[in-house]
Amino acid sequence: MPELILATENPGKVAELLDLLAQLDLAGPSRLTVLTPRDLGLSLRVAESGSTYAENAALKAAAYAKASRRAALGDDSGLEVDALDGQPGLYSHRFASLADATDADRRTYLLRQLAGHPRPWTAAFHCTVAVATPQGEVYFAEGTCPGEIIPEERGTTGFGYDPIFLVQGMGRTMAELGMAEKNRLSHRARAVMAAKPILRKVLGFEDRGE
Secondary structure, three states: OOEEEEOOOOHHHHHHHHHHHHHOOOOOOOOOEEEOHHHHOOOOOOOOOOOOHHHHHHHHHHHHHHHHOOEEEEEEEEEEEHHHOOOEHHHHHHOOOOOOOOHHHHHHHHHHHHOOOOOOEEEEEEEEEEEEOOOOOEEEEEEEEEEEEOOOOOOOOOOOOHHHEEEOOOOOEHHHOOHHHHHHHOHHHHHHHHOHHHHHHHHOOOOOOO
């Protein structure tokens, strides 16, 4: 039975990825077992020292693939705001002046940086997914979601910058979308969907003609 481990311990990402992978209908007659680090008792500290989303995603996926001896799926994502020349981008999770900043702190800090810029504050979420094998192979897929930053928080679902990110064409923030809607439109959803042929290859479904 093919197995895939998620290279993250972020509960928000875990929930999204489990739902997304269930939608892919990868397995045909076989069943894919998707594991979390907790399922295997793994807790890895992987330094996000790369200079691109792809490098960071690969670092995470490769570390979990090696530790678990299973194929691993990792991702790195960021919010790119046009008025800030693409910031926070790669440093979205570290975009605040506090060492122990919360998601709310990061949203507040971002809005402060935008205060002197005219609206609309156009932006896009970007995600790169990396699929790594225990043998050291790494494959990539990407996805983006355009929209704009708004000055007030709306919605109670999601995490990170979701409450202030208005999804293009929806009239709602990412945090106002249900899981099913978010997992059709988000940057992470689009990257995982683009990774379907990679996952089929890495997990061996193509070899069995499924």
